[in-house]
Amino acid sequence: MTIKEVCEKYDITPDTLRYYERVGVIPEVNRTKGGIRDFSEEDIKWVENAICMRSAGVPVEMLIEYVRLFQQGDGTLEARRNLLIEARAEVQKQLDKYQSTMDRLNYKISRYDEALKTGILSWDDKQ
């Protein structure tokens, strides 16, 4: 699979993909004899994982560390697990914040809906 195809599949830019490879967010990608990237199924799984993790704010640094450990082989299994647990804790924390922001937005919007329907602004609608 070419870089273009991967980019279209996941709606990202070639620059981002090359950047990911350059800094090590994904391992080095297969190349043709001409030096052009030819993403294998495994490469694509790494890309998919990177995009998923990044979309939840997992830092590039953490993904680099994970790949680094992965490439060192089975001796790093526990270290990798610990890294994932750390990442999960962060993602969960953010998830909770997003949820409470949703609650706040829903409350505010319901107040606005009421105000717009009845013409009455209760104190809570201030702000």
Add this chain to the structure above:
Amino acid sequence: MTIKEVCEKYDITPDTLRYYERVGVIPEVNRTKGGIRDFSEEDIKWVENAICMRSAGVPVEMLIEYVRLFQQGDGTLEARRNLLIEARAEVQKQLDKYQSTMDRLNYKISRYDEALKTGILSWDDKQ
């Protein structure tokens, strides 16, 4: 309430608070005759709201626009509601991403747990 107290209450820096006021994420804050900020209850509600929204990635620009509309009075009720609905859609989208990242992390971690317990790496543990 002084800037220091507000910062301690919400665990942010004075620089961030001043920045929020400067760019309009919160309306201008009350001052003492000497020009020192003296946050009123209402000011603090604005701060709380800003921190909550920012923690869920609502852009500073959107918060500025909301305050701008708010200060124009009741004629902007609908515009403000629309802005909130727009923000909510974005937050929900992110929330969904965070949730699917959590699912992926939970799956991976469970695989690692198994591998560490049994000493067997199934294919899925790769990556």
Add this chain to the structure above:
DNA sequence: ATATTACTTTGAGTTAACTCCAAGTCAATA
């Protein structure tokens, strides 16, 4: 074979959101 297009690399530039700095003012204490 030639022209066009897509790829390559390295390195610089951009963006949002802070974060820090310098110089000055004000308030509280010795």
Add this chain to the structure above:
DNA sequence: TATTGACTTGGAGTTAACTCAAAGTAATAT
């Protein structure tokens, strides 16, 4: 009253994560 420490402003600097540009090479269409 002098000093200490917290506040003020305007503007510059930082950071993470891309994003773009320039110059060159390779693959494809005519």
